[in-house]
Amino acid sequence: MNRKSFLTTSFSLIGISIWPEAWQKKDYSISILLGKGEPELYNVDIPLLKPVGVAFKEMQKAAKKEGITLEIVSAYRSFERQKSIWNRKYLRNKKRGVSPEENITKIIEYSTLPGTSRHHWGTDVDLIDGSKVREGDVLLTD
Numbered sequence: 001m002n003r004k005s006f007l008t009t010s011f012s013l014i015g016i017s018i019w020p021e022a023w024q025k026k027d028y029s030i031s032i033l034l035g036k037g038e039p040e041l042y043n044v045d046i047p048l049l050k051p052v053g054v055a056f057k058e059m060q061k062a063a064k065k066e067g068i069t070l071e072i073v074s075a076y077r078s079f080e081r082q083k084s085i086w087n088r089k090y091l092r093n094k095k096r097g098v099s100p101e102e103n104i105t106k107i108i109e110y111s112t113l114p115g116t117s118r119h120h121w122g123t124d125v126d127l128i129d130g131s132k133v134r135e136g137d138v139l140l141t142d
Contacts, residue, residue: 028121035079035120047076049122056125071130077119086114 031037042053060070077085089111093103111117118124128134 033121034115035077035082039076039122041076041122046072048125052123069130070127072125073128074119074126076122077117079114079120082117083114085111
């Protein structure tokens with residue numbers, strides 16, 4: 001699959017960030033970048049900025065030709081959604097007796113503080129192979 005023909009990707013542990021040229025040239029407000037705005041998303045099933053959604057659909061089609069079923073687990077996330085995830089994890093760990101410092105260190109292994117998540121931009125997506133059986137947390141690897 002030749003990704004360079006339609007997008008640029010940057011890989012992280014469990015997700016990828018898609019940066020099409022059209023997105024780079026647009027001037028987005030701080031509110032949008034912090035997840036507090038109302039970005040125009042591709043659609044409900046592909047909650048990414050429109051140009052990113054278009055690039056994702058192309059990547060999904062190319063992957064399908066290679067026998068890979070790409071499925072979105074998580075994409076655009078508002079500040080409030082990120083805050084909810086953070087608070088849930090923090091309170092769960094606190095109940096287990098984890099100190100505040102250890103708690104933050106543990107959470108930032110896989111999550112980030114509200115306002116700092118690249119998911120707020122509508123450009124990041126966590127993907128799984130949709131053809132595999134789902135068990136437990138699909139974003140954890142062996």
